[in-house]
Amino acid sequence: MVKPEFLSKIGIEIPVPPSFKKIPLDYYLENDVVSLAKSFIGKVLYTQIDNVITGGIITETEAYRGPDDRASHAYENRKTQRTKIMFNSGGLAYVYLCYGIHQMFNIVSGEEGMPHAILIRGIYPVYGVDSIQARRNNINKNVREICAGPGTLTQGLNINVSHTGTSLLGDTIWLEDHKIHIHPNQITAGPRIGIDYAGDDANLPWRFLLNY
DNA sequence: CATAGGATCGCCT
DNA sequence: GGCGATCCTATGT
Numbered sequence: 656m657v658k659p660e661f662l663s664k665i666g667i668e669i670p671v672p673p674s675f676k677k678i679p680l681d682y683y684l685e686n687d688v689v690s691l692a693k694s695f696i697g698k699v700l701y702t703q704i705d706n707v708i709t710g711g712i713i714t715e716t717e718a719y720r721g722p723d724d725r726a727s728h729a730y731e732n733r734k735t736q737r738t739k740i741m742f743n744s745g746g747l748a749y750v751y752l753c754y755g756i757h758q759m760f761n762i763v764s765g766e767e768g769m770p771h772a773i774l775i776r777g778i779y780p781v782y783g784v785d786s787i788q789a790r791r792n793n794i795n796k797n798v799r800e801i802c803a804g805p806g807t808l809t810q811g812l813n814i815n816v817s818h819t820g821t822s823l824l825g826d827t828i829w830l831e832d833h834k835i836h837i838h839p840n841q842i843t844a845g846p847r848i849g850i851d852y853a854g855d856d857a858n859l860p861w862r863f864l865l866n867y
Numbered sequence: 868c869a870t871a872g873g874a875t876c877g878c879c880t
Numbered sequence: 881g882g883c884g885a886t887c888c889t890a891t892g893t
Binding site: 733753755 | 885
């Protein structure tokens with residue numbers, strides 16, 4: 656039983672198998688996407704893809720607040736083939752291709768018509784770690800580094816753009832609350848990454864990071 | 868139809 | 881810390 660330092664601090668051991676008790680739909684309908692993004696820190700994200708279950712504790716998120724956030728794909732309610740999924744009510748996956756290479760996994764949130772999304776930027780693998788590592792080309796890194804980045808976590812969990820629209824209440828991609836206690840001072844808020852084009856909105860402290 | 872650029876990563880120095 | 885990879889999306893003619 657592996658018990659890394661930070662997991663000891665928060666009182667759990669890996670592996671953390673899925674309970675299949677999914678975070679309920681109501682949770683995703685919250686219109687305050689910034690506090691919702693913060694609340695995802697410490698929740699456990701699982702996928703069951705190609706008959707393999709893998710999962711990890713969410714360690715990093717960013718909020719993208721639909722219409723009034725210049726960094727959002729849906730700024731000024733811009734509705735295109737790519738972004739239309741964001742206008743649904745919360746609880747769906749929005750996955751898009753970035754830099755031609757990386758699949759970025761977002762959680763659509765808010766009520767219908769509010770195009771909010773939360774980018775999941777990092778997880779700490781806690782279930783199916785061998786499979787995760789194999790999908791990451793057996794990269795030789797500490798567990799906490801294997802999926803520390805938005806493109807690397809989708810690779811590790813086998814999420815790709817075809818999962819756009821997948822309901823997070825099904826058995827493909829879902830979140831569970833394992834009651835991992837995160838103290839408020841264990842979360843750092845800061846500016847979001849890679850959005851220099853967003854003007855003043857680039858300075859908003861809407862990135863949340865678990866310190867461990 | 869043509870074009871620019873991106874919510875990144877890994878490898879190189 | 882610098883840079884190339886790689887391709888889809890959005891926008892404009």
